[in-house]
Amino acid sequence: MPYGTQSIDEDDIQAVVDVLRSNFLTTGPAVAQFEKKVADYVGAKYAVAVSNGTAALHVACLAAGIKKGDEVITTPITFAASSNCVLYCGGTPVFADIKKDTYNIDPDDIRRKITKKTKAIIAVHFTGQPCEMEEIHAIAREYNLLVIEDAAHALGADYKGKMVGSMSDMTTFSFHPVKHITTGEGGMIMTNSDALYERLSLFRTHGITRDENLLTVNDGDWYYQQLELGYNYRITDIQCALGISQMDKLDLFIENRKKIVRRYNDAFANVEEVVTPYQQEECNSSWHLYVIQVKKRKEIFDKLRAAGIGVNVHYIPVYSFPYYQKHGYDNVHCQNAEKLYENLISLPIHAKLTQSEQDYVIEHVITAVKDC
Numbered sequence: 001m002p003y004g005t006q007s008i009d010e011d012d013i014q015a016v017v018d019v020l021r022s023n024f025l026t027t028g029p030a031v032a033q034f035e036k037k038v039a040d041y042v043g044a045k046y047a048v049a050v051s052n053g054t055a056a057l058h059v060a061c062l063a064a065g066i067k068k069g070d071e072v073i074t075t076p077i078t079f080a081a082s083s084n085c086v087l088y089c090g091g092t093p094v095f096a097d098i099k100k101d102t103y104n105i106d107p108d109d110i111r112r113k114i115t116k117k118t119k120a121i122i123a124v125h126f127t128g129q130p131c132e133m134e135e136i137h138a139i140a141r142e143y144n145l146l147v148i149e150d151a152a153h154a155l156g157a158d159y160k161g162k163m164v165g166s167m168s169d170m171t172t173f174s175f176h177p178v179k180h181i182t183t184g185e186g187g188m189i190m191t192n193s194d195a196l197y198e199r200l201s202l203f204r205t206h207g208i209t210r211d212e213n214l215l216t217v218n219d220g221d222w223y224y225q226q227l228e229l230g231y232n233y234r235i236t237d238i239q240c241a242l243g244i245s246q247m248d249k250l251d252l253f254i255e256n257r258k259k260i261v262r263r264y265n266d267a268f269a270n271v272e273e274v275v276t277p278y279q280q281e282e283c284n285s286s287w288h289l290y291v292i293q294v295k296k297r298k299e300i301f302d303k304l305r306a307a308g309i310g311v312n313v314h315y316i317p318v319y320s321f322p323y324y325q326k327h328g329y330d331n332v333h334c335q336n337a338e339k340l341y342e343n344l345i346s347l348p349i350h351a352k353l354t355q356s357e358q359d360y361v362i363e364h365v366i367t368a369v370k371d372c
Contacts, residue, residue, distance in 0.1 A: 004178030034240035042165030044190035053174025056187030057085035097334035107135035125154035128286035153288035181246035183239035273369035
């Protein structure tokens, strides 16, 4: 019983088959259709689809102009890509602590970590619960910083009535199989900026363009130029066809997740050994993860795994990894993040999780915490 998995039906399969029978397997019409579908859903002006969520973060940092000497503030409770993307560009990730209730990056600690070198903030919507974007945007305006939202967990979430993906300089999504919708692998960057869209499009495709408005000279219809040192981060029409079909079911997928959350919350409400997730009233989480805090985490984790329940831990503080420890982060400590990591377990939550499977998870969690 995995903590997350894809939900694929016959419509998804047929959409992929249709592309396989078409003239375009990559860089064809399905890419633009998928981009438009996601952009319309979240209310963004532009979308740039790429090969995976990490590529989306890397391209966003490139478009932001992150370079050696720049600092970017982010959270340690995230997948490593949220900070690795800064390193790829030669910049320096700076870790701000999380809030005790939401587990998201603390705006007050962001402010404490700002220096003259700070160029941007990468806010990660952990588990699908939006960060405090009003406060983060206010800080960004005060210090003239770019804001990138890592919304790999948060497709379909909203913050005070505004969809995640519509608010900041750039927002990235991931379409890995454990996410709300999948393209197998895939990612996307949203922006409302003409200038950033132009740069995102360049960095996705080797820095090469055929746009007559960008060419320095034009020798004919065949002509193109490389304007930047970009990458091959293109996504295929095969993947995008699956994404288009999956988008039709996104709201249903999220509603199924919310039903699971309600069942878990109700079941654990009177279990004092289990701390359930905090929910902000003014926001709607898309519930990519359902995380609990427990004492004696390792013993409980092992018991649940032994029962066939694919629990996981999201996440190990990024700065504690050997690579980061060897590269200047050995004295970094975020107290709230480290305390959370000691007690954290992710329970299964996905659109295909049946009621009997939910009951099985609930029963074994309660038994495990009581026995330990």
